[in-house]
Amino acid sequence: MSFQDKIVWITGASSGIGEALTYELNKQGAKVIISSRRQKALQKVKTSCLQASKVHIIPLDLTKTEELPSKAEEAISHWGAVDYLFNNGGISQRSEAINTQMNVIRQVMEINFFGTVALTKAVLPSMIERKSGHIVVTSSVMGKFGTRLRSSYAASKHALHGYFDSLRQEVYDKNIDVSLVCPGFIKTNVTKNALEGDGSKHNKMGAGQEKGMAADEFAQKLIPKIKQGKEEIYIGGKEIWGVYLKRFFPRLLNKILRNAKVT
Template sequence: MEGNNKKVIWLTGASSGIGEALAYELSLKGHKLILSARNKKQLQLVKENCKFPDSVTILPLDLSKFRSMDHSVSTAITFYGKIDILINNAGISQRSLIMDTDLEVYEKLINVNYLGTVALSKEVLPHFISNGSGHFVTVTSLMGKFGSPYRSGYCAAKHALHGFFDVLRMEHDKDGIDVTLVCPGFVQTKVAINALIGDGSSQNRNDTATEQGLPPEIFARKMIRAIEQKKYEVYIGGKEIKGIYLKRFFPKLLHKIVLRSKFR
């Protein structure tokens, strides 16, 4: 992705937060972008704010409608004739206790965060295979590696993404296809504000950890470096990253630390 090696990059969840910051940074590098999210108006604003808006195309996309991804993928390919990198960034979080959470909330979290991402990636996969190259970049979470209260459905969906894309990497290594899993810690976005509570409505308030997280533009630069290096998996955040290693070597200690922390 460096130098003159410009790519066609399809980015979901591009209307705000990490996706918006990625759009600006990738445009600065001269890549051709396809920006997707549900909010067409906000996508247009992001496009206009990119360094090279003429090399940016918007494609509204709702991941919850995962059975109709074939049309979106065929449309995306027509814009520039190919796709080199798919960045699966779109998703929604959760802030509710298991006992208080309707089953429909779990269904929505799985549909958007897991099945929508899987469906989109499966439709892009034949294109990558026929090209003999391609790069899936999937934004999961540290919650895809260990759990935290109030995030049961979110954690489950993010854990599932790791299982799916680890296998995709193995099965299609022979086809020249790369997979990078990006695990953010706390980033200053609206993820907590938009998080679902037990009845399926939005939390509509931020939390301290998110407010004190990494600025999105700093996160985006770190993530782009990981993509350029084709890392298998990368953890980006603050001290919360230590949870990865505690989970592996000292799971009981992690359990105690998480329970003492301001996890909400």
């Protein structure tokens, strides 16, 4: 399977994993639509691509769900379809549950869950009509277990698994694939951009992210698994073992995490 001339839409494409996926898929010949709130950053990403003429920018804000159907219409009309939707846009959180304001919890859920669902619902009818498509959702190992200081973030990622596991069963007979991607520590600015309990930016690089896998390496590891149609994908370091400990030895994982450094 080749990405040559496949039409790929990537949210959260202005930095981190989304930016790395843009470069890798563009290099493999895909026609890439890139989105985020930051239009200038998207323009810089496009300019940095090997085949910039095969990159189209659609700025969007995942919290403005009422605007997403028109954004989907624009994406579909530009090259006639969307073969792959990479739901990669999101935000993290670093605060104890007791100190996290409700508006911050809602903001995390609005971006990570409701925005992702709304954009998927806007694109899905065209995929069903064509009987072809692949929806890729960037979750996290936090979608499989939780740690301190990430209650709202983990909740939003757990919600993605429930929704898209269900959706996968509903669109199976329509030749549409759904992949949930669970990165471990990837060296991006996700921790710096994370929200504190009062909604301010964390503005600190997490130790795990600092030592994590490079985003371009992550993209190179992910794409072959997407080509294979994998339903759930884990990529990272030793933190990936937490997924299996949660499944088979949950009490042991809880004991480990209680004493683990999570910032």
